[in-house]
Amino acid sequence: MAPVRFYALVDFAREPVKPARESIFRRTKQGSPFCSRCGDGIETVEHILFHCQQAQKVWKLAPVQWDGLQNQTGCFKQWWTALVQARSRKGGRQHIALTANILWQLWKDRNDMEFERKERDGWKSVRKASTEWMEYEEAGIKKKEKSTPETDKARESSREEGRVEEGLMELQIATKKSAEGRKLGIGVVARQAGGRIRAEWKLVERSSGREIQDEAEAVRLVLLKARQLSWQRIKIINANKQLIALLKSGKGDNPNTATLVEDIQALANLFQMCSFEERTSCNMTLCNHICHYALSICRDEERFFGSP
Incomplete structure (x- = not known):
């Protein structure tokens, strides 16, 4: 090897x-x-x-x-x-x-x-x-391990379950466009498996004018930040059903979105585990509040709670 x-x-x-x-x-x-x-x-x-x-x-x-x-x-x-x-x-x-x-x-x-x-x-x-x-x-x-078909299957099942939980970081992402449509507020809540909040990010970007493209750009930025923090197992959570479908299929609905989806897929492959999940907006109250707040600031703000 x-x-x-x-x-x-x-x-x-x-x-x-x-x-x-x-x-x-x-x-x-x-x-x-x-x-x-x-x-x-x-x-x-x-x-x-x-x-x-x-x-x-x-x-x-x-x-x-x-x-x-x-x-x-x-x-x-x-x-x-x-x-x-x-x-x-x-x-x-x-x-x-x-x-x-x-x-x-x-x-x-x-x-x-x-x-x-x-x-x-x-x-x-x-x-x-x-x-x-x-x-x-x-x-x-x-x-090192003695193998039989039965023990191999049991070990693999146990290993997969452990992988999902061990070190998993859930990253909830929400966006809000300003009234004039030029500014994009991005709210991110990072939760460790079990629900403990590890980080809150308030990010400010320029809006593209298209909701799904703004959401995709937010996901790309969050993946880059997760890489910088050396997080290995992550789950991206977003309320945009169409975006999650595109990310899972690896396709975009126009050239700009397709490029973003391609970038996201490339970044996702760098993690030991990276998945995408849709969650209703009502289950992301804190994240929605943060993205609204992000519209009132000029520079990105980050808060960490404990050791990520």
């Missing part, structure tokens, strides 16, 4: 299978040492994995973050050495395995661009890394 493959490339600084441009230029004085993807810097291993614009896009979308290691990205060996020390933290080994997959995808993306002239979107790289990591984890679990 991917983590095993990656460890063969951990010592990038020595002699990677396909060296970075800087390494080739230093040894042969031929070609250009600059990155062919962004053109903004010398293509070293550290540039490919951390500093290139394409790499930074991937890390922003990644479900695991290592903000405390930013000052180590100038040397991959030092960064990796500091990273493996996180094994003792909760979920550390799993986070390191996922990180290895992300690095592996970044390296493959660079090679695809360099030798095949193929560019892959950042969210696709993250999705590929996450999928391979989850497959690896599942394979490890199955290997």
